[in-house]
Amino acid sequence: MTTGTLEPSEIDLTDWAFWARPLSERHEAFRALRQLPRPAFFREPEQSIMPTGPGYYALVRHADIVEASRRPQDFCSGNGAINITDMPPDLNEYFGSMINMDDPRHAKIRRIVSRAFSPRMIQRFEDQVQAVADQIIEEITAKGSGDFVADVAARLPLKIICDMMGIPESGYKTVFDNSNIILGGGDAEFLPENDEEYALKLLQAGQTLKDLVEELGRHRRENPSDDLVSALVTANIDGESLTDQELGSFFILLVVAGNETTRNAIAHGLKLFTVHPDQRELLLADFEARLPGAVEEIVRYASPVIWMRRTATRDTELNGQEFKAGDKLLLYYWSGNRDESVFADPDKFDITRDPNPHIGFGGPGPHFCLGAHLARREIGVMFRELFRHVPGIRSTAPPDRLLSSFINGIKRLPYEL
Numbered sequence: 001m002t003t004g005t006l007e008p009s010e011i012d013l014t015d016w017a018f019w020a021r022p023l024s025e026r027h028e029a030f031r032a033l034r035q036l037p038r039p040a041f042f043r044e045p046e047q048s049i050m051p052t053g054p055g056y057y058a059l060v061r062h063a064d065i066v067e068a069s070r071r072p073q074d075f076c077s078g079n080g081a082i083n084i085t086d087m088p089p090d091l092n093e094y095f096g097s098m099i100n101m102d103d104p105r106h107a108k109i110r111r112i113v114s115r116a117f118s119p120r121m122i123q124r125f126e127d128q129v130q131a132v133a134d135q136i137i138e139e140i141t142a143k144g145s146g147d148f149v150a151d152v153a154a155r156l157p158l159k160i161i162c163d164m165m166g167i168p169e170s171g172y173k174t175v176f177d178n179s180n181i182i183l184g185g186g187d188a189e190f191l192p193e194n195d196e197e198y199a200l201k202l203l204q205a206g207q208t209l210k211d212l213v214e215e216l217g218r219h220r221r222e223n224p225s226d227d228l229v230s231a232l233v234t235a236n237i238d239g240e241s242l243t244d245q246e247l248g249s250f251f252i253l254l255v256v257a258g259n260e261t262t263r264n265a266i267a268h269g270l271k272l273f274t275v276h277p278d279q280r281e282l283l284l285a286d287f288e289a290r291l292p293g294a295v296e297e298i299v300r301y302a303s304p305v306i307w308m309r310r311t312a313t314r315d316t317e318l319n320g321q322e323f324k325a326g327d328k329l330l331l332y333y334w335s336g337n338r339d340e341s342v343f344a345d346p347d348k349f350d351i352t353r354d355p356n357p358h359i360g361f362g363g364p365g366p367h368f369c370l371g372a373h374l375a376r377r378e379i380g381v382m383f384r385e386l387f388r389h390v391p392g393i394r395s396t397a398p399p400d401r402l403l404s405s406f407i408n409g410i411k412r413l414p415y416e417l
């Protein structure tokens, strides 16, 4: 691959070299893909564990992503939403819980785990979000500089998810390290290059996380208390509850879906307010009124989740394009979020953008992010506290980026106050 602007024929979304390119070049490439008359088709990543399938279509336009998300009967998640290679169904469920399921099973699990996001539970987390943010501010004020990801961005989402599941502080590091492995993408810092070793490490990471909560689940089933795990493992009025296995998988999903995503949104936020000081000033000038818009714009601009997959369940069409049963489609949220036909001046970070119909939390449909409200709260509270106490906080060097085609991750981001 050459450097600079790529012709559509030179773009290979499966090539790690593409994802190692500067962000601006990758966005340029997606701009070119959005102009194509038909979604481009890419070969599948080769690996030696499972048979390599034929490939996938890249849905890059906002309207196509929205439409595919709205039609789960035609574009399902059950064959895998977070992996391109087809995996055995039990492994899909093991790692992805309901994100890799279709109705009616998806609806059942979602109904049960929605208890985690009931107003009462959310209120409880909101109090915690505030308390953790206060503690973080106190510590960084004393420190003055450091790595923003470790000192700030990673801590809040991790603590919230661990608290949700009743994991004590002694377990945080285990959760952090293993979630980095599961979402390590192609980054050698987290995963070995060898396929077998990679699979083994992934499975071990999953097992470690499951063991942590399954034990808790067994205990709570026998001794229920007023916490979330008890609510999940004891039956509701319809007799529905999670099995140990389902509880373990739900925890992996929370770690996968709710931890790294929010962490990266917060880290991107600091970078964005550093390189766009005008937007920081705008926010500070009318903080409470502009904060909700700023949070949405961070999620649109950063798009922490780059894509999710769907599979065509039958021969069908989508906005005039035909697809065959079994075709894999990758819904590139981060491209839809820069679609010039929906967002004026899409590469501008503009916290006053209104309306902002971004799809950073997924498109409309049964899988729309269950934690969107909580994530917005976490990001909002964190920036409120940061800008209230250390309004000059800024990143001092470009972010050290995660090499991944799936998560728009920041591994380290130096900051000073």
Ligand code: HEM
Residues within 6 Å of the ligand: 069, 077, 081, 098, 099, 100, 110, 161, 253, 254, 257, 258, 259, 261, 262, 265, 299, 303, 304, 305, 308, 309, 333, 359, 360, 361, 362, 363, 366, 367, 368, 369, 370, 371, 372, 374, 375
């Ligand atoms: C900025 C932060 C976040 C982003 C960008 C994000 C993004 C997404 C996206 C794109 C999906 C859609 C999956 C699909 O359509 O296939 C999703 C689903 C989901 N998210 Fe989030 N998420 C965030 C935070 C959270 C948090 C904090 C939690 C929970 C603590 C969470 C829990 C979930 C769950 C459980 C699902 C699966 C829903 C289902 O399959 O029915 N997310 N998220």
